[in-house]
Amino acid sequence: MTSPPPKLDAAELVEGFRGYMRDHNLPLTHQREAIASALFHSEEHLSVEDIEAILRDENVHVGKATVYRTLDLLVRAGLVDEHDFGEGFKRFEPRSARSHHEHLICLACGKVVEFTSERIERMKALIADEHGFRHHHHRLDIYGVCSECQGRAAVTLERSPDRPGGGSR
Amino acid sequence: MTSPPPKLDAAELVEGFRGYMRDHNLPLTHQREAIASALFHSEEHLSVEDIEAILRDENVHVGKATVYRTLDLLVRAGLVDEHDFGEGFKRFEPRSARSHHEHLICLACGKVVEFTSERIERMKALIADEHGFRHHHHRLDIYGVCSECQGRAAVTLERSPDRPGGGSR
DNA sequence: GGGTGGCTTGAAACTCGTTCTCAACCCCAG
């Protein structure tokens, strides 16, 4: 478990968080800063468990209720995106300066690769229109096997939709 | 709640189920037939609760463990597709003769509209390729507000990804 | 038709992610 390099615009996001809290007259507690900072400085799609582990490593104790509450806050502030890759729990990702992106998920190792597609952006708006929907948001997740895992022996995938390989339930 | 017209190829699917059970030397119990039949004759994306309600209406008592086990069986048999629209529980849909399709989900009333897109089918394969992934399956869900709900007063949507309006948690 | 073996069933206990409760606590404006 190596520590990944800090997210490019982490400082910006932290500043954005402080501003949001100020604007909404919400107290900026140590716990909230620790959680936001942990998330903003990560390159990964973190689960609540991941976040708790990071805080534990930093010897910062935060109750899980607070982790969930703060994540909720961050999502509502528009600084964090919430994802459900069908593992039975959610993952969180700082909303970077980059535009909206989709995900490629490896069924063997759980790796998540992000990509963007102008054409898909245009198409989803078109499709919503066609059916009389006012588009709000969408989700495109492609599940497959990444190039590294294709090399490894006998990657047998059962027919099991919405179920990456990393689940522990 | 009016009863929707039966799915076009329900009889076919029931026959497929019988065949699968025979081929795999699995006993065809009353419970399994009742669950499969309920699902195959529905036009909706049913939750486990929905299925239990249908069976209750038919005065067929089936334990929920059996419902889950049978759904698992149907999914593995390839006769049913499993979906997660981010409501906190799964929905099930008979796999009809139609090709793979995507979903438009109304955030206000929970209605699900299906659609297909040749271009998206082609594009997702292309994208997987581009990133060295062997494509397995994918999911495209577009969330928005349907035309009927757009008319209704004050449909205020909080910024809350993966969360249709029908949840009861 | 009756027997028999193995798979299935159902009720309840359990798991696990997430939310709620509430008394103690902290942030910050005054």
Added chain:
DNA sequence: CTGGGGTTGAGAACGAGTTTCAAGCCACCC
């Protein structure tokens, strides 16, 4: 510094889904 309102944390609660295990049923045999 002080007070009050929002926040925190431990644990209880919740809800979807799974497991357990004794009792029951299906299907095949005679």
